[in-house]
Amino acid sequence: MCMSAPAAKEMLVVGTKVKNYIKSKDVMSSSDVLDALNDALYTLLDKAVQRAQANGRKTVQGRDV
Numbered sequence: 001m002c003m004s005a006p007a008a009k010e011m012l013v014v015g016t017k018v019k020n021y022i023k024s025k026d027v028m029s030s031s032d033v034l035d036a037l038n039d040a041l042y043t044l045l046d047k048a049v050q051r052a053q054a055n056g057r058k059t060v061q062g063r064d065v
Contacts, residue, residue: 012041 015034022029048064
């Protein structure tokens with residue numbers, strides 16, 4: 001059986017905006033911060049979608065997040 005590699009997740013965050021925000025707080029960002037933030041965002045959105053569906057809605061609302 002052939003197992004294909006998982007598809008890479010599309011970047012949902014704007015890297016320069018995130019890095020500029022972190023820099024504005026007088027700290028530096030590591031090279032993996034964008035990947036970690038992107039993964040966390042996917043998890044958060046997946047949970048919001050599940051909540052909307054569990055409530056019988058097809059629209060994700062702010063309260064789902």
